[in-house]
Amino acid sequence: MRACVLHAARDLRIEDRPEAPLGPHDVRLRVRAGGICGSDLHYFFHGRIGDFVIREPLVPGHEFSGEVAETGAEVSRVRPGQRVCVNPGRNCGHCPRCREGRPNLCENVFFMGSASKFPHMQGGFAEHATVRDTQCFPVSDSLPFEEMAFAEPLSVALHAAARAGNLMGRRVLVTGAGPIGQLVMLAARRGGAAFLAMTDMMDAPLAAARRMGADETFNVGAGTGALLDAAGAMGGYDVVFEASGASAGLNAALMAVRAGGIVVQVGSLPGGETPVMANRIMAREIDLRGAFRFGDVFGDAVTCLEKRLIDIRPLLTGRFPIEQASEAFAAARDREKHLKVVIAF
Missing domain, CATH: 3.40.50.720 (NAD(P)-binding Rossmann-like Domain)
Known part of the structure; x- marks a missing residue:
């Protein structure tokens, strides 16, 4: 599969990467749209965001949507062909913060597209992505993939x-x-x-x-x-x-x-x-x-998008194919012209 890979500041390459193996609770997605976040821009232009520094090649992207291509043997939450919004975070459920109901502060969190840990947690800016079934939130076929990619940033706002x-x-x-x-x-x-x-x-x-x-x-x-x-x-x-x-x-x-x-x-x-x-x-x-990332509000964000309880369409100002990923990052930085720029896969 092709993926956007950041090697350092301003060094983004479109590379072929192997598929991740599919476990019994995993879902392989055909990624269709990925929104460029402010943290992605920091990684692209500066090689870091705050104290998180790129130390190995990183696939960015935590705002993305797609359709189910394949499921593991024990997956029942989704089925091939379904459109899904993807929660990029997985918490352990066992640490003190998880037990007190604050999963975004999980001591063992896995959050896609982040250099906060080493080895880095690879993101969703690729033609395929493998996630856990619990990260997938099905939506109707009427909601465009580009709008579905807003589920994560809207979750941040709701939190x-x-x-x-x-x-x-x-x-x-x-x-x-x-x-x-x-x-x-x-x-x-x-x-x-x-x-x-x-x-x-x-x-x-x-x-x-x-x-x-x-x-x-x-x-x-x-x-x-x-x-x-x-x-x-x-x-x-x-x-x-x-x-x-x-x-x-x-x-x-x-x-x-x-x-x-x-x-x-x-x-x-x-x-x-x-x-x-x-x-x-x-x-x-x-x-x-x-307010760090988001707690248990991802499903609420998906509902707001699907029922248009919050209309995010005016924020979507740019669309670029994967072949123009570097141009997409440059456009996303141009705040006179753009609010949210999406890469299509």
Whole structure:
């Protein structure tokens, strides 16, 4: 099978790779669509994301969908020919975090397309992928593969919204209008948020946010000082979701949230130390919460997609065949033109 393989920063090759053996509970998929995530972009352009560094050839991709090609002897959850959304994570079910109902914090997690462990956990940007049957969520034939690939990022957004708690009637700000930020906005609206604002450094994604229902947007592209000034002026939000992955974004969130409010860190911050206005957390009793990947919400995300309870179609802005995978990564980085770019297999 052909696969997209990252050897180092900006070194992506289309290579032939052998099929993985099929175990009794395994499912072999014909991958049809894979969405390029922000973490994939970091791996492609920098060879790392945060503290996770590529140390061996890595097949990226954890946002993908396909159809069942073959099943192991003991698989009954899916059958050949079915369309499935794929949960890229497998938790052990036995460690303390799994037992307390937080599978995304599993101490033995397997998460596809990640360099967080060595050997790396290979991803789904290939013509075929072999996964466990429990990772497969069947959908009807009416849902396009490209939309099915949104199940994973939508799960991230639903989990972030759940980490914030009750959003009914809340004033909410999202910093960072990339795909995850936009999905968080949609998830917050579904959770009952009464007012939604968004910041970004570029006009195009903010315009997209307004089209999808943002009540107010702020361009903070004049630099960190302008960002903090704007955050001070915007102060009074009940909940702020930090989805930019920038230190300045986190500090802006701490400035913009009301006393006693909640900040949810969704974006992946740079590796190493991050300067944070920590005294503000103390003096205003701000709850700072992390949102890492997602818990048991993948099935909910699939339902939202299939029933169009959350309409992600405006986010899909680019499609490229596998032969143009490098061009797809370059396009996905162009935030003036694109939100979510999908590779077709």
